[in-house]
Amino acid sequence: MSEKTKQKLVQEPQVEHEDLNVLMQRRREELEELKKLGVEPYPHEFNRTDFSKESIDSFKDDAPQRTVMLAGRIMSIRRMGKASFCHVQDSQGKIQVYLKKDDLGSIYDAYKLFDIGDIIGITGFLFRTKMGEVSIHAQKLTLLAKSLRPLPVVKEKVDEQGNKVVYDPFSDKELRYRQRYVDLVVSPEVREVFIKRAKLISGFRKFLDAKNFLEVETPVLQPLYGGASARPFVTHHNALDVKLYLRIADELYLKRLIVGGYDGVYEISKDFRNEGMDRNHNPEFTMLELYVAYRDYRWMMELTEGMVHEAAVAVNGSSTISIGEHTIDFKPPWKRITMFGAIKEYTGRDLRGKSEEDLRKTCKELHIEIEAAQGVGGLIDEIFSARVQPHLIQPIFITDYPVELSPLAKKHRSEQGLVERFEAFANGQEVCNAFSELNDPLDQRARFEEQVKLRARGDEEAQPLDEDFLRALEYGMPPTAGLGIGIDRLTMLLTGQTSIRDVIFFPQMKPEK
RNA sequence: GAGCGUGUAGCUCAGUGGUAGAGCAUCUGCCUUUUAAGCAGAGGGUCGAUGGUUCGAUCCCAUCCACGCUCACCA
Numbered sequence: 001m002s003e004k005t006k007q008k009l010v011q012e013p014q015v016e017h018e019d020l021n022v023l024m025q026r027r028r029e030e031l032e033e034l035k036k037l038g039v040e041p042y043p044h045e046f047n048r049t050d051f052s053k054e055s056i057d058s059f060k061d062d063a064p065q066r067t068v069m070l071a072g073r074i075m076s077i078r079r080m081g082k083a084s085f086c087h088v089q090d091s092q093g094k095i096q097v098y099l100k101k102d103d104l105g106s107i108y109d110a111y112k113l114f115d116i117g118d119i120i121g122i123t124g125f126l127f128r129t130k131m132g133e134v135s136i137h138a139q140k141l142t143l144l145a146k147s148l149r150p151l152p153v154v155k156e157k158v159d160e161q162g163n164k165v166v167y168d169p170f171s172d173k174e175l176r177y178r179q180r181y182v183d184l185v186v187s188p189e190v191r192e193v194f195i196k197r198a199k200l201i202s203g204f205r206k207f208l209d210a211k212n213f214l215e216v217e218t219p220v221l222q223p224l225y226g227g228a229s230a231r232p233f234v235t236h237h238n239a240l241d242v243k244l245y246l247r248i249a250d251e252l253y254l255k256r257l258i259v260g261g262y263d264g265v266y267e268i269s270k271d272f273r274n275e276g277m278d279r280n281h282n283p284e285f286t287m288l289e290l291y292v293a294y295r296d297y298r299w300m301m302e303l304t305e306g307m308v309h310e311a312a313v314a315v316n317g318s319s320t321i322s323i324g325e326h327t328i329d330f331k332p333p334w335k336r337i338t339m340f341g342a343i344k345e346y347t348g349r350d351l352r353g354k355s356e357e358d359l360r361k362t363c364k365e366l367h368i369e370i371e372a373a374q375g376v377g378g379l380i381d382e383i384f385s386a387r388v389q390p391h392l393i394q395p396i397f398i399t400d401y402p403v404e405l406s407p408l409a410k411k412h413r414s415e416q417g418l419v420e421r422f423e424a425f426a427n428g429q430e431v432c433n434a435f436s437e438l439n440d441p442l443d444q445r446a447r448f449e450e451q452v453k454l455r456a457r458g459d460e461e462a463q464p465l466d467e468d469f470l471r472a473l474e475y476g477m478p479p480t481a482g483l484g485i486g487i488d489r490l491t492m493l494l495t496g497q498t499s500i501r502d503v504i505f506f507p508q509m510k511p512e513k
Numbered sequence: 514g515a516g517c518g519u520g521u522a523g524c525u526c527a528g529u530g531g532u533a534g535a536g537c538a539u540c541u542g543c544c545u546u547u548u549a550a551g552c553a554g555a556g557g558g559u560c561g562a563u564g565g566u567u568c569g570a571u572c573c574c575a576u577c578c579a580c581g582c583u584c585a586c587c588a
Contacts, residue, residue: 021557021558022556024523076549078548079550080546080547080550080551081543082544082545083544083545083546085548085550098545098546098547116538129546129547130546133546133547149523150524150539151523151524151538152523152525153524153525153537154524154525155537157548167525167536167537167549168524168526168536168537169525170524171524171525172524172525172580175524175580177580229587229588230587230588273587273588275586275587276585276586276587278584278585278586281588423588433588461587509579509580510579510580
């Protein structure tokens with residue numbers, strides 16, 4: 001490092017200090033004053049024994065005085081000279097603290113330098129104020145972490161009807177996503193969404209573990225990607241000097257594990273797709289994939305409805321969820337209908353056996369815009385997406401898809417041109433995708449070759465041929481049922497969020513500045 | 514990728530061709546059961562960035578940046 005560079009590094013913090021706004025300068029000054037008063041601004045621990053909500057809920061007016069020790073962040077302060085109230089927030093919520101100079105002595109002077117955002121420990125006894133709020137009468141106050149940056153102050157009030165009214169919520173979406181830590185501090189409902197997300201995932205795990213499926217991990221960095229139609233992220237391994245792809249799906253590796261002899265495997269993990277971003281797409285997202293040997297897609301439908309139902313109950317405590325004017329009930333059994341059956345039900349047209357020309361005519365009659373390149377399968381899918389999917393409010397399985405759309409699914413046992421595949425829909429959105437897995441290695445090779453042709457024609461999302469996967473199938477894979485569930489979108493559905501960014505802690509953003 | 518919109522104090526937002534305002538937050542004073550605490554006073558801004566028009570731009574114009582919404586693409 002050059003002398004010049006060294007100097008620059010040394011000077012940088014001071015330069016930064018001069019750039020601070022008055023609020024942050026003030027807090028740094030307070031920090032120094034606190035140190036002068038002998039207050040350690042960043043102690044190592046605090047042995048709390050109590051939490052806000054538990055303390056409030058357990059309070060009884062006629063019971064003997066109870067001392068509690070809890071810790072949290074100051075969210076509001078109301079000073080009245082020689083006494084003060086503040087609200088302290090911990091993981092369970094907020095509790096009011098009453099601080100009196102007579103009881104606290106010299107630390108009360110230090111407390112004058114405390115701010116909204118500081119993290120403190122409180123020891124005191126529970127009581128009810130004149131206004132009726134269960135609070136802590138502080139006997140001891142400990143600073144646990146001095147905050148140097150002002151937090152957005154969100155004020156709230158309970159109106160006559162008992163509804164909580166929030167004033168000036170922290171609402172700038174860009175700031176909320178970029179500084180999610182702030183969003184989480186000031187918005188309990190945001191914290192709640194992510195708690196529900198965790199409950200969904202742990203609900204799935206419990207369900208699958210109870211059935212003795214093995215949770216596994218497969219490579220994120222892959223020499224060849226596959227298992228879905230999407231463009232991958234590309235990276236490079238220096239030591240091997242090879243190109244690697246970030247996985248777009250887990251499918252092909254998990255099926256290799258079924259070949260290896262496990263009866264059931266699942267993986268909950270991030271996939272990466274190098275595509276556009278919108279309210280339903282984030283470049284990295286979480287999938288559950290599950291494969292079970294000796295089962296088919298009909299068996300998988302039963303498992304799916306049972307698993308999603310249990311997870312919905314785990315998340316919301318109920319099998320139903322209200323979205324807009326709809327109440328969606330995940331209780332099994334879910335309705336089942338074939339894709340052609342559903343199209344007939346909602347358009348009155350039977351598309352079975354129709355030629356590409358017929359289908360184009362139908363699209364025109366139904367005022368559905370299509371592209372020249374689309375084949376029979378693509379056209380059927382367009383009609384389904386436009387005329388059927390929006391009507392699928394209650395959970396429903398749509399079964400038996402055109403073979404062209406599903407290069408990894410097994411051909412239907414009785415219907416020509418179809419595969420044994422189902423997708424579940426709810427609230428007009430896809431919930432999962434599953435099929436009887438293709439285990440005929442020769443058929444799989446032919447399907448891959450179709451994909452290679454599409455690729456040669458410029459379809460960047462067509463799947464590359466995976467010779468090692470074919471080798472695995474050639475050793476023999478038992479009949480297998482497979483399932484994929486997008487965790488982010490299911491979380492959206494179960495928490496009533498309309499953007500994927502509201503169910504991902506740190507959604508992808510362009511870099512700042 | 515296209516259209517529309519937004520960007521002003523820490524946060525939420527007004528506003529104007531003559532270099533800016535409110536509420537909360539902050540600071541000072543008063544206040545020992547307050548709660549959107551209150552009362553009195555004060556400080557705080559590169560008005561997203563860069564160009565242009567103009568005597569003068571935060572405002573008008575252009576470009577760029579970031580974000581949002583809708584659509585397209587995409588499962």
